[in-house]
Amino acid sequence: MTQHHLANSELGSLDYDPAPESAQIAKLKGAYGLFIDGQFTDPTQHEQFASLNPATEETLVTVAHASAEDVDRAVASARKAYDTVWSKTTGARRAKYLFRIARIIQERSRELAVVETLDNGKPIRESRDVDIPLAAAHFFYYAGWADKLDHAGFGADPRPVGVCGQIIPWNFPLLMAAWKLAPALAAGNTCVLKPAETTPLSALILAEILQQAELPEGVVNIITGDGSTGSALVEHPGVDKIAFTGSTEVGRLIQQRVATTTKRLTLELGGNGANIVFDDAPVDEMIEGIIDGIFFNQGHVCCAGSRLLVQETIADEVLRRLVRRVEQLRVGDPMDKNTDVGAINSAAQLERIKELTAFGESEGATRYTSSCALPDKGYWFAPTVFADVTQSHRIAREEIFGPVLSVLTFRTPEEAVAKANNTNYGLACGVWSEKGSRTLWVAQRLRAGVVWANTYNRFDPTSPFGGVRESGFGREGGRHGLEAYLNV
Numbered sequence: 001m002t003q004h005h006l007a008n009s010e011l012g013s014l015d016y017d018p019a020p021e022s023a024q025i026a027k028l029k030g031a032y033g034l035f036i037d038g039q040f041t042d043p044t045q046h047e048q049f050a051s052l053n054p055a056t057e058e059t060l061v062t063v064a065h066a067s068a069e070d071v072d073r074a075v076a077s078a079r080k081a082y083d084t085v086w087s088k089t090t091g092a093r094r095a096k097y098l099f100r101i102a103r104i105i106q107e108r109s110r111e112l113a114v115v116e117t118l119d120n121g122k123p124i125r126e127s128r129d130v131d132i133p134l135a136a137a138h139f140f141y142y143a144g145w146a147d148k149l150d151h152a153g154f155g156a157d158p159r160p161v162g163v164c165g166q167i168i169p170w171n172f173p174l175l176m177a178a179w180k181l182a183p184a185l186a187a188g189n190t191c192v193l194k195p196a197e198t199t200p201l202s203a204l205i206l207a208e209i210l211q212q213a214e215l216p217e218g219v220v221n222i223i224t225g226d227g228s229t230g231s232a233l234v235e236h237p238g239v240d241k242i243a244f245t246g247s248t249e250v251g252r253l254i255q256q257r258v259a260t261t262t263k264r265l266t267l268e269l270g271g272n273g274a275n276i277v278f279d280d281a282p283v284d285e286m287i288e289g290i291i292d293g294i295f296f297n298q299g300h301v302c303c304a305g306s307r308l309l310v311q312e313t314i315a316d317e318v319l320r321r322l323v324r325r326v327e328q329l330r331v332g333d334p335m336d337k338n339t340d341v342g343a344i345n346s347a348a349q350l351e352r353i354k355e356l357t358a359f360g361e362s363e364g365a366t367r368y369t370s371s372c373a374l375p376d377k378g379y380w381f382a383p384t385v386f387a388d389v390t391q392s393h394r395i396a397r398e399e400i401f402g403p404v405l406s407v408l409t410f411r412t413p414e415e416a417v418a419k420a421n422n423t424n425y426g427l428a429c430g431v432w433s434e435k436g437s438r439t440l441w442v443a444q445r446l447r448a449g450v451v452w453a454n455t456y457n458r459f460d461p462t463s464p465f466g467g468v469r470e471s472g473f474g475r476e477g478g479r480h481g482l483e484a485y486l487n488v
């Protein structure tokens with residue numbers, strides 16, 4: 001007994017030994033060009049920018065900044081590939097390429113997970129167990145559709161749209177690339193993909209994988225750059241469709257730009273999801289679900305359960321348990337396999353989180369912040385819960401996109417629905433109750449693209465995902481996800 005106590009105090013009873021993954025596995029090159037027409041090429045203006053590791057602020061690599069001229073080259077390459085190769089390739093053959101890409105992603109999954117974590121700041125446990133396996137699963141799933149489009153419910157011979165411009169965010173870099181590319185290629189389109197400026201690396205490794213899979217040149221072009229590159233892609237007259245995931249602000253701008261053209265558009269924008277907790281819900285599972293709903297991926301999740309709506313009768317107990325659980329979250333080195341919460345993706349995003357949470361305090365909410373130690377270098381924000389939040393508070397109305405939960409209460413199911421729907425967004429919600437009839441009653445009244453019951457943040461390639469109102473339109477995933485890439 002005494003010995004046991006000694007050992008415990010020497011080690012610190014709740015400490016784990018560090019379990020770091022090796023950064024060497026990433027095998028990064030010093031600099032990357034633009035992936036156009038099947039080759040890595042120099043940008044015409046020879047401009048480069050750095051991609052940082054947000055956990056250390058160190059530069060990982062430099063990547064090319066694509067100008068309007070480069071966008072033009074990429075679109076021309078996609079057009080040529082569409083006209084001469086891909087539109088003449090049978091569905092069965094397109095499927096073979098997609099299966100090949102999926103398998104190579106699996107083979108290189110450890111490397112991809114390390115790259116993703118270094119570039120994004122998310123915990124290696126999440127990139128290893130969620131991002132990369134799901135990215136492979138999307139290619140596998142849509143490979144299965146490529147030769148069955150006649151049976152997808154879109155008529156006898158649905159046609160592809162043509163050249164697709166795809167612009168993605170930094171929160172799930174490889175997974176968002178897979179969500180965009182897999183259905184587009186299965187449906188017979190060619191693509192120009194632009195990753196986000198803070199997380200271009202996994203898309204560039206994906207470009208290597210496309211070479212390895214011997215995907216015909218120009219079918220997918222990957223160009224790195226910032227908003228100006230994205231803007232040039234949106235404006236390009238040779239693009240038939242734009243698919244965008246990112247902020248509602250930029251989504252609105254893009255919608256205005258394409259309004260006077262024949263371009264097709266799908267938008268997956270922000271959210272401010274409500275996790276609704278009834279007093280009969282299984283408490284342990286529910287606490288884990290709330291924690292996962294907001295602290296998964298540092299809260300950089302468009303469908304995050306950022307507003308907790310808890311039935312008044314159990315509010316005190318739920319808050320007490322949540323605060324205790326938040327204290328136990330392991331915050332720090334994303335490369336450590338025991339880490340739960342990693343680095344905030346960029347200095348700009350950290351600034352935004354700090355600004356909004358300051359309003360939480362000045363507007364009178366009660367703040368609980370984890371007492372965890374934060375590293376000196378890098379961008380960090382300690383997991384935070386705000387209690388006594390009302391609907392008029394900015395932290396309840398705006399998307400914080402960080403590890404910050406706002407807790408509100410309700411008395412009746414009607415009040416829960418009214419509060420959950422009191423937002424301009426409509427991406428996802430969660431309902432926790434033992435009573436199936438009540439869960440269905442609530443789910444039918446929620447204005448959101450996705451409603452989870454007794455779980456949260458469940459993703460599956462067979463299931464459509466997308467929003468209503470200011471969260472956007474169009475669906476990704478499932479049979480529905482094909483529609484965005486077919487002329488139906």
Ligand code: NAD
Pocket residue numbers: 167168169170171194195196197225226227228229230231232234245246247248250251253254268269270271301302349352399400401
């Ligand atoms: P953003 O919308 O500015 O960036 C998303 C992508 O769009 C990036 O690839 C970016 O380069 C590109 N882009 C920027 N301006 C563009 C333009 N004018 N035309 C075409 N493309 C353009 O998002 P952000 O600034 O990185 O994040 C700001 C906020 O957006 C976050 O705080 C969060 O609220 C929200 N967000 C939502 C998601 C989501 O998954 N829905 C993802 C990231 C960010």
Ligand code: MN
Pocket residue numbers: 051052053054118119120198199200
């Ligand atoms: Mn980065």
